Amino acid sequence: ETGVTQSPTHLIKTRGQQVTLRCSSQSGHNTVSWYQQALGQGPQFIFQYYREEENGRGNFPPRFSGLQFPNYSSELNVNALELDDSALYLCASSLRSGASGGELFFGEGSRLTVL
Amino acid sequence: DAKTTQPNSMESNEEEPVHLPCNHSTISGTDYIHWYRQLPSQGPEYVIHGLTSNVNNRMASLAIAEDRKSSTLILHRATLRDAAVYYCILRERGYSGAGSYQLTFGKGTKLSVIP
Numbered sequence: 001e002t003g004v005t006q007s008p009t010h011l012i013k014t015r016g017q018q019v020t021l022r023c024s025s026q027s028g029h030n031t032v033s034w035y036q037q038a039l040g041q042g043p044q045f046i047f048q049y050y051r052e053e054e055n056g057r058g059n060f061p062p063r064f065s066g067l068q069f070p071n072y073s074s075e076l077n078v079n080a081l082e083l084d085d086s087a088l089y090l091c092a093s094s095l096r097s098g099a100s101g102g103e104l105f106f107g108e109g110s111r112l113t114v115l
Numbered sequence: 116d117a118k119t120t121q122p123n124s125m126e127s128n129e130e131e132p133v134h135l136p137c138n139h140s141t142i143s144g145t146d147y148i149h150w151y152r153q154l155p156s157q158g159p160e161y162v163i164h165g166l167t168s169n170v171n172n173r174m175a176s177l178a179i180a181e182d183r184k185s186s187t188l189i190l191h192r193a194t195l196r197d198a199a200v201y202y203c204i205l206r207e208r209g210y211s212g213a214g215s216y217q218l219t220f221g222k223g224t225k226l227s228v229i230p
Contacts (some may be wrong), residue, residue: 004158033217042202042220043159056217090158104151104218106158 004093004107012113013081021076021110023091032074033104034066035090043090049074078112086114119203124225127193135188135224137203142183147206149218150177150188152199159202159220162188198228 005024013019025032031050035043045058049068063079072093078085088111092104120138127133139148149164163170163177165186170177176189190197202223 035218035220040222042200042222043218045217045219048217058217092158103161103164104159106160108156108158 004091004105006089006091006107006110008110009108010111010113012115014115015081015083017081017114018077018079019081019112021078021089021091021112023074023076023093023107025072025074025091025093026105029093029095029105030072031094032068032072033092033094034074034076035092035106036060037088037090037109038084039087046076081114083114086112088112118219119205119221121201121203121221121224123222124227126227126229127190127197128229129195130192133190133193133197133226135190135201135203135226136185137187138185139203139205140184142205148177148179148183148186149204149206150175151202151204151218151220152197153202153223154196154199162201164206193226193228195228195230198226200225 004026007022033048034046036046037043046060046064047054047066048056049066052068065077067075076089088109090106090109092106094104147164147166150162151159152162153159163172163175165177165179167179169179178187200223202220204218
């Protein structure tokens with residue numbers, strides 16, 4: 001059973017550019033969520049996808065967008081990059097479950113630096 | 116949003132028990148209490164969760180106050196590998212109902228383990 005894998009692990013972009021980050025979910029997981037973690041802070045929820053549809057979004061502007069594919073892998077796209085977008089971006093997969101909420105499995109993240 | 120309060124940092128000697136406190140005075144009746152930890156340069160890792168009763172698993176124990184306004188994560192014998200940031204999180208139901216859950220991370224407690 002493979003865990004959550006993210007790519008790339010590190011990347012550097014300049015202001016105004018666009019970036020795509022990728023995530024492969026843990027085998028059998030149908031829900032994926034993305035988090036942004038600034039240095040010294042806890043992760044902040046960006047959005048969640050279930051069966052290729054967004055079904056939850058945090059306080060992030062529309063230039064943050066995502067996709068989930070039929071194999072449950074996912075992409076996070078960020079347009080018009082700003083300096084404050086520099087952060088660790090974490091992907092987490094889970095199996096849609098009942099009220100207790102299943103365990104989330106996180107990848108090791110993609111470290112984005114915006115210059 | 117339901118919020119949690121944790122000490123910024125704690126220290127423990129290796130092989131001693133560690134009690135990590137969390138206050139969540141505004142918890143609602145349907146909120147589950149989840150704990151995650153994040154080791155340096157890694158994504159968060161699930162530790163344990165509970166609703167009302169105390170819970171035990173291979174990693175830790177969770178003691179929940181009778182009024183549910185506080186909880187304590189107990190590591191029975193701290194090892195150097197337990198040095199991490201520990202997050203206490205209330206698992207909220209998202210706007211789309213079951214399956215749409217987001218984790219609201221605070222800054223957590225940074226646990227240092229002294230050899």
